[in-house]
Amino acid sequence: MQLPDSFFENRKLENLVENQTSYTLNNAAMHVFETHQQAERVLLQFDKPVLASMLHGKKIMHLRDHNSFDFLPGESLILPADEVMCIDFPEAQHSNPTRCLAMAIAEDKIKNVVTLMNENIGKADGQEWSLMDYNFHFTNDAGIFQILQRLLFLFTENHPSKDFFVDNMLQELIVRILQTNNRKIYTDKALKLSSDNRLAYIIQYIRDHLHESLSVELLSRKACMSESNFYRVFKNELGLSPVDFINTERIKLAVSLLQDPNRKIKNIYLECGFESRSYFNRVFKRMNKISPGAFQAKVAKG
Structure with a gap:
């Protein structure tokens, strides 16, 4: 992510x-923190729930009751x-x-979005959306x-309507984070949840049958749902389509x-359930910004 020019024009570097x-x-405050020298054990605290997102450089985070971990660009923390x-x-x-x-973000704003989600974005098995997992x-x-x-x-823009603009963006941000959190819960605990949760059962089924042909028709049948309802609920809860x-x-x-440098790509794409080498290459490159062959060669070089 890049900071806009207006940030550098208006900020003062005092520390x-x-x-x-x-x-x-009204409903949020944005803080940009910059550190220009090595430092340790710097303490920081907010009186509202916070989304922290790394822009540049590296931090090592120490949180209560959690192991220390690297915090890198492209990552966020709730x-x-x-x-x-x-x-x-x-x-x-x-x-x-760094x-x-x-x-x-104001807690009332988060609660209002959760209420809207429960009114408009249904979950499977009658469950309700709730506040996200913190940390x-x-x-x-x-x-x-x-x-x-x-x-x-x-x-950072000087616009008379920016409170309105930001409020709409915050709503989408909260929805997407809750879906991302839901996706992590399902993927981490699919086996444990699968006995009484249809989506968890489907996620575990997908993982157990990646090498086989998988379709929305098959999965919706396994979930005992119509195709349209299955697709809608799946995308609403996880934030992405079944495919x-x-x-x-x-x-x-x-x-x-x-x-494994000795594995052949022509065998790997079939083992992963892709029927076409070209489609496998395209999806792999879109997700990893590198081709499968280049990725394997990079790993081999260390």
């Missing part, structure tokens, strides 16, 4: 460690109100500063990346198989 530039609107973050900056330099976005660490997908980029622009989910799981398998 070398976690210099803070803030923009406050934190509850009043969570104390302890942060190391092992690589920050004046010529290569930059991070922190979006503090949820994830990689931004294309949709979340584009929203965050747009929010960076909107917060996109299947391809994501197949590419994950392909990535693991390509770690």
Whole structure:
């Protein structure tokens, strides 16, 4: 993500460690933190739920009751109100500063969006949407990346209607994060949940049959749902279509198989359930920004 020119035109660099530039609107505040020298055990806390997203550089995060982990560009973290973050900056330099976005969102706004989702976006088996898991660490997908980029622009823009613009973007951001969180819960706990949750059962079925032909017709039949209802519920809950989910799981398998330099790509794509080599190449490159052959060669070189 790139900070807009208007940010650099208006910000003042007063501190070398976690210099803070803030923009406050009705339902959210956006803070951009910049660190220009190495530092350790820097403490940070917000009184509202926060989406933290790395823009540039590397942090090491230490959170209560969690193992330490690297926080890198393209990744985000959801934190509850009043969570104390302890942060190391092992690589920050004046010529290569660490930059991070922190979006503090009013709890009432989040609750209102959850209510709207329960009224308009049905879940399987009569379940309801609820607040997201906090301390949820994830990689931004294309949709979340584009929203965050747009929010960076909107917060720094001098426009009389920007509160309205931002409010609409926040609603979409919350929906997408909840779907991403739901997807992680299902994929992490599919086997455990599969006995009494239809989507969890289908996700486990997909994983167990990746090498076979999988269609929406087959999966909807397994879920005892009509095709149209199955497709709608699946996409509403996980934020992507059944076909996109299947391809994501197949590419994950392909990535693991390509770690072996002796494996032939012509065998790998069939093992992963792709019927066409060209389609496999296209999907793999779209998801990984590199061809399967180039990826395998890169792994082999170390």
